Amino acid sequence: MRLRHVRRAGPPCGAAPCGTAKTRYLVPHEPPDRAHAGRVMPPFPAATRLSLGLIAGGAVANIYYNQPLLGLLVQAFGHDASVLVPTATLAGYGLGILALVPLGDALPRRSLIVGQLLLLAAVLVLAAASTSLPVLVLAGFLIGVLSTAAQQAVPFAAELAPDAVRGRVVGQVMTGLLLGILLARTASGFVGAFAGWRAVFAGAAGLATAFAGLAWFGLPKVRPAARLGYRALMGSILDLVRREPVLRRAALSQALLFAAFNAFWTTLALLVEAPPFGLDPAGAGLFGVIGAAGALCAPIAGRFADTRSPRPVLIGGAALTLAAFAVFGLLGGRSLAALAVGVLLIDIGVNAALIANQTRVYALAPGARGRINTVLFTAIFTGGAIGASAGTRAFAAGGWPALCAVGGAFAAASLLVPLLERRPRPRS
Template identity: 80%
Template structure:
């Protein structure tokens, strides 16, 4: 098996970050999309993208247990570039929603990169290695908003999707040139049986169930906030443009840098306290948002830092737990884990935008804080000594 060299880690980090960024480019653009395509765009576009991502994880990520991940990554990135071109050229809301859904499905190339790192890494350092690749993915999530906001403010929302298509093509070339050619998995089952085995994993792995539930709830809180932040800061008393809204991603990027530290702690100590601490910080962020975030940019900045550190630390620790469960089923484990996360994300995006429309910022803080508190309760109520099967 190929080793996870520094060059391979860098390539996987860039691919993971560049692919996953596509599901967040639309968030700072919601005001522009609503102006051009109607108010429904601010709900339908981000929800369709996240729902597509969840479906892509369910339908495409398990293929990593059947085929070479390098081949899957290159193929998905090429198709993603084509879907982004369609998004840039969309003549109306319906076509943009459809293109956004397809973009979400194909952006799961990021979720081929992360288990690829887990597959190549030695057991003793898997958490740290996965944490390093996840730093790229998390920076992609956060910096996507900043870059999208800047480009959207200057050139419009169509230019954002056009530039993203060019980036996807570049990443496909990078993957083809730099990723190792690993031996394909032994064909032990067909695609239907592969998908059916997901049920067995859910039933037989209580650690996987609890990790997936925790992260789904935290991601619902995370997306409830981020899908409405642009709407909040563009309105009085702030009056920022999309570029200003996107700059909050730079603050959150600091939280992504904790990923390798969380992975290292999970390798040497235990993942569970990292999960609990991360969930606590996520809940604390909504306390800050609720008390001061409606009138203070500084409070919003503090809350952004808390929520991104919290969710990233919990994510890396939970990944360290679940990737250790079954070496031959990491693709399917990743499928269960991230399908739950992005179903939660789609729910949070929808609930957050609807709460904001109905009751403004206070309602959003109540909804997001409720998701975060529920996510905190899962590790707090877990029995000590729960072991994988």
């Protein structure tokens, strides 16, 4: 399929302006309507939305299972495990988004999801059987790469959803993904405390196989929007980045927020398992239940972005994240109640901002949502890997106050992105 430049009259409804009246970008030569060139979209029933949400949450959970287990992994493999394992996993996720997620615009997404989940199950078995740190780090990296099946599910939902409710539908599927992120820590903490860290990875392998079956039988088979070679597919990503300032700003702001998010979560277990708290991995995992309440705001944020504007949601989300680190810094080092309040704030803030950013960018190029997702989430999880590394190193060097300073700096930088964004001129 040929690529062509498409001229747009202005920003789509509900999306933030690009800063220019007309934007050109490289997309597949496909019109944006929902039934084109013989490619009629199937119905999008509630069961399909539920399946996508479960698959997204079940896949992404695998990159967070290791976080409540860091104390156990340090006992088994030494202190380096607390830095190398979560960092390798998040870095693998970022690379997988960059290398694999664009294929959803050129190959059937259902088949991609099934294949990735089956390979993921095999790698999780390798992690469960690891007897050395290098093997576990390699397994963690591959777990991250293959867990990007979650990022096939999100643009799949955006593709199937009607335009008028896309933000709401993406919010619903993202609720599943976000609950997977947060509840993974709770489940991992409990299983790790009572059965050991190997049981966590072995159980995750069984779940990945079950989700592969759900994808095969529960998702529609849809012909891809583009018929592009891999080189052309990747080249068009660079064109989108160069020509879409909204995409660049969304990627930057969310990457900074996710750096703050992971700086906190990768060190939380190390804080609460030490004096004065003395919790076990199960207790550390319970904080995921508190944070899960924040994931429930995703459909609300999506509805607001559909009907009004995403910019206030972005500003509010970053401000809540910054407030969370203020709470952590003032009281979180000695109060479990303050930690709980901060967890709720950080998860509401990061999740609301993410839905608003997704609503903005998915409206930019209907035929290229997989590649847009690639740009957004490659930036996000690159930021996450940086935040995980910076957070654990800051905690090791200066304790909890140093961690709060690093996380707060990331959140403050993210808040500046929408605040400094040029507001649109009123139309005459």
